[in-house]
Amino acid sequence: xxxxxxxxxxxxxxxxxxxxxxxxxxxxxxxxxxxxxxxxxxxxxxxxxxxxxxxxxxxxxxxxxxxxxxxxxxxxxxxxxxxxxxxxxxxxxxxxxxxxxxxxxxxxxxxxxxxxxxxxxxxxxxxxxxxxxxxxxxxxxxxxxxxxxxxxxxxxxxxxxxxxxxxxxxxxxxxxxxxxxxxxxxxxxxxxxxxxxxxxxxxxxxxxxxxxxxxxxxxxxxxxxxxxxxxxxxxxxxxxxxxxxxxxxxxxxxxxxxxxxxxxxxxxxxxxxxxxxxxxxxxxxxxxxxxxxxxxxxxxxxxxxxxxxxxxxxxxxxxxxxxxxxxxxxxxxxxxxxxxxxxxxxxxxxxxxxxxxxxxxxxxxxxxxxxxxxxxxxxxxxxxxxxxxxxxxxxxxxxxxxxxxxxxxxxxxxxxxxxxxxxxxxxxxxxxxxxxxxxxxxxxxxxxxxxxxxxxxxxxxxxxxxxxxxxxxxxxxxxxxxxxxxxxxxxxxxxxxxxxxxxxxxxxxxxxxxxxxxxxxxxxxxxxxxxxxxxxxxxxxxxxxxxxxxxxxxxxxxxxxxxxxxxxxxxxxxxxx
Amino acid sequence: xxxxxxxxxxxxxxxxxxxxxxxxxxxxxxxxxxxxxxxxxxxxxxxxxxxxxxxxxxxxxxxxxxxxxxxxxxxxxxxxxxxxxxxxxxxxxxxxxxxxxxxxxxxxxxxxxxxxxxxxxxxxxxxxxxxxxxxxxxxxxxxxxxxxxxxxxxxxxxxxxxxxxxxxxxxxx
Numbered sequence: 066x067x068x069x070x071x072x073x074x075x076x077x078x079x080x081x082x083x084x085x086x087x088x089x090x091x092x093x094x095x096x097x098x099x100x101x102x103x104x105x106x107x108x109x110x111x112x113x114x115x116x117x118x119x120x121x122x123x124x125x126x127x128x129x130x131x132x133x134x135x136x137x138x139x140x141x142x143x144x145x146x147x148x149x150x151x152x153x154x155x156x157x158x159x160x161x162x163x164x165x166x167x168x169x170x171x172x173x174x175x176x177x178x179x180x181x182x183x184x185x186x187x188x189x190x191x192x193x194x195x196x197x198x199x200x201x202x203x204x205x206x207x208x209x210x211x212x213x214x215x216x217x218x219x220x221x222x223x224x225x226x227x228x229x230x231x232x233x234x235x236x237x238x239x240x241x242x243x244x245x246x247x248x249x250x251x252x253x254x255x256x257x258x259x260x261x262x263x264x265x266x267x268x269x270x271x272x273x274x275x276x277x278x279x280x281x282x283x284x285x286x287x288x289x290x291x292x293x294x295x296x297x298x299x300x301x302x303x304x305x306x307x308x309x310x311x312x313x314x315x316x317x318x319x320x321x322x323x324x325x326x327x328x329x330x331x332x333x334x335x336x337x338x339x340x341x342x343x344x345x346x347x348x349x350x351x352x353x354x355x356x357x358x359x360x361x362x363x364x365x366x367x368x369x370x371x372x373x374x375x376x377x378x379x380x381x382x383x384x385x386x387x388x389x390x391x392x393x394x395x396x397x398x399x400x401x402x403x404x405x406x407x408x409x410x411x412x413x414x415x416x417x418x419x420x421x422x423x424x425x426x427x428x429x430x431x432x433x434x435x436x437x438x439x440x441x442x443x444x445x446x447x448x449x450x451x452x453x454x455x456x457x458x459x460x461x462x463x464x465x466x467x468x469x470x471x472x473x474x475x476x477x478x479x480x481x482x483x484x485x486x487x488x489x490x491x492x493x494x495x496x497x498x499x500x501x502x503x504x505x506x507x508x509x510x511x512x513x514x515x516x517x518x519x520x521x522x523x524x525x526x527x528x529x530x531x532x533x534x535x536x537x538x539x540x541x542x543x544x545x546x547x548x549x550x551x552x553x554x555x556x557x558x559x560x561x562x563x564x565x566x567x568x569x570x571x572x573x574x575x576x577x578x579x580x581x582x583x584x585x586x587x588x589x590x591x592x593x594x595x596x597x598x599x600x601x602x603x604x605x606x607x608x609x610x611x612x613x614x615x616x617x618x619x620x621x622x623x624x625x626x627x628x629x630x631x632x633x634x635x636x637x638x639x640x641x642x
Numbered sequence: 643x644x645x646x647x648x649x650x651x652x653x654x655x656x657x658x659x660x661x662x663x664x665x666x667x668x669x670x671x672x673x674x675x676x677x678x679x680x681x682x683x684x685x686x687x688x689x690x691x692x693x694x695x696x697x698x699x700x701x702x703x704x705x706x707x708x709x710x711x712x713x714x715x716x717x718x719x720x721x722x723x724x725x726x727x728x729x730x731x732x733x734x735x736x737x738x739x740x741x742x743x744x745x746x747x748x749x750x751x752x753x754x755x756x757x758x759x760x761x762x763x764x765x766x767x768x769x770x771x772x773x774x775x776x777x778x779x780x781x782x783x784x785x786x787x788x789x790x791x792x793x794x795x796x797x798x799x800x801x802x803x804x805x806x807x808x809x810x811x812x813x814x815x
């Protein structure tokens with residue numbers, strides 16, 4: 066069967082089971098947009114290429130299937146760089162297709178030409194410039210294989226226009242032949258046995274769970290391990306929902322803005338079992354003082370993570386689900402009771418009671434507290450609601466105050482910290498899970514970066530809900546300037562009413578609400594929850610001076626965690642180690 | 643300076659060298675020298691990289707390299723367990739008064755004179771990098787107009803029947 070390169074490309078995507086793609090056409094990718102008219106794939110036309118990338122990420126976050134974005138060459142490809150880097154940092158499976166100038170024009174500085182594979186090489190797991198039309202089906206197959214296996218990540222195919230126009234004989238490869246790519250999935254049996262012994266005898270162990278658990282679809286296996294051993298669990302920003310917050314063993318989020326018990330439990334642990342986590346600086350604080358007494362079992366599918374930051378005592382390369390299941394069997398086979406941890410659990414419970422997450426209740430007539438808004442949203446939402454966020458204070462409050470009891474309900478930008486992620490990622494998530502309520506909890510600074518994608522959501526009838534915590538500032542930067550730059554506020558003020566968010570929402574085809582008083586919070590959320598035929602935007606005017614606590618200042622030790630201004634209770638506990 | 647020699651078997655495709663070089667610069671690893679050559683199998687090329695041992699742990703470097711899809715195999719060559727060679731070309735000033743001394747020096751090092759001009763000679767030496775260092779130092783007194791070195795290439799020493807100490811394996815892939 067003879068096809069054009071473009072037809073072969075779209076057919077290959079269909080063969081990979083793609084049901085939806087996000088994109089925006091242009092000169093060089095034009096040939097690939099023609100067969101889309103005849104395809105089963107739903108194409109969602111974005112308003113900016115960055116939106117296409119983040120939508121693909123949001124889709125991948127909640128479905129586990131690779132998100133697909135297709136854009137043209139030059140500026141479109143460079144607009145995709147941020148989402149690619151974001152997906153690379155957070156190990157999101159994604160396949161990006163970019164148009165390229167025709168082969169004879171490559172290297173001549175042709176119109177809308179840029180070195181896309183050169184620019185995206187450091188921010189993709191792999192990329193290829195397709196120079197032979199006959200390679201299209203094979204390279205698409207390889208792209209999906211690479212994006213979804215091992216440590217997932219973004220893969221980009223750059224396709225010149227004349228390659229799309231060329232005629233090819235259709236085929237579909239049986240498999241992939243990549244001599245340099247064979248991820249290790251099964252854990253080393255001797256290491257697993259060693260890990261089982263360490264776990265069983267540890268007096269103060271903590272399961273340090275990262276986003277890799279979700280990527281490996283290992284939430285159930287983790288639950289089995291925790292229930293079998295009774296070991297408490299911390300879930301990092303990327304792992305919220307991997308272990309239910311309502312489970313008695315769940316300590317919540319560790320790290321720079323983690324709760325006191327999660328942070329301090331790791332500092333006092335004698336064993337950390339790191340599962341799909343990468344000892345990020347936002348979790349460890351100053352590395353030299355992180356978990357000083359802990360031995361480390363580190364399980365990750367990416368061998369380069371083992372020993373990158375902290376040398377593990379027991380390194381295990383493998384798929385998290387497979388290794389955790391093997392670990393559960395190995396612990397059972399030991400037939401030895403778990404060490405007595407009564408004292409450890411009592412200490413953790415005491416910390417939880419003494420140092421819970423708190424915020425001051427607002428004064429009468431005072432501005433809304435953002436934490437209260439998030440609690441109200443949470444209490445009015447079904448438990449499997451998907452929450453997306455941008456980056457900054459609102460992200461931390463959302464992670465702290467939402468109750469995540471289901472995996473794949475939290476969509477956020479962790480590693481790269483991409484402001485503007487929220488709105489398009491929420492749209493992608495809603496496309497992937499139309500059956501779920503999707504709340505985008507965004508900040509006013511973030512919202513202004515990518516809000517135009519709500520036009521996409523309106524025209525495509527994707528009913529996401531957006532809550533803007535409008536504190537009229539780039540809040541997290543303001544917090545740092547207040548705390549570390551003597552309250553010298555430099556270029557962080559945004560204004561509460563410019564733009565007018567309600568009018569802006571309405572102009573984009575959404576329903577818009579504004580909430581300024583505590584009495585209005587619950588009724589307006591109720592109204593927003595009843596809108597299900599179009600996007601809805603609720604602007605909450607919140608307290609500009611509110612700060613995120615607890616906080617470990619950048620570069621400080623986790624023992625210096627500040628629970629409230631001037632209060633550092635973990636310092637006194639150092640002696641108890 | 644302490645160094646490690648990695649021989650990296652890569653797919654023979656365009657852009658592979660850029661991937662390897664880009665990885666080194668992005669992660670802050672220092673390359674001392676780098677040589678690329680085809681292998682007997684046309685599907686693969688071999689990159690020989692000499693890395694500054696202080697810039698990063700060699701284990702982390704090999705693991706990051708191995709994440710590149712185009713990298714098929716990595717071996718670390720312990721200096722004691724490898725044969726290493728490098729080639730040097732130099733144009734040296736050699737007028738009537740110094741010409742015979744230059745020729746003599748090239749003879750002592752078992753190098754070759756490959757081009758002759760009225761005021762200069764171009765000489766060549768292949769050998770162990772340390773020998774090339776010595777040669778370069780001694781040429782300097784005459785005045786070096788141009789100098790190029792290839793960077794080292796290396797292969798593991800062959801197994802022999804007589805038992806001897808081997809470098810510990812297990813650092814790669």
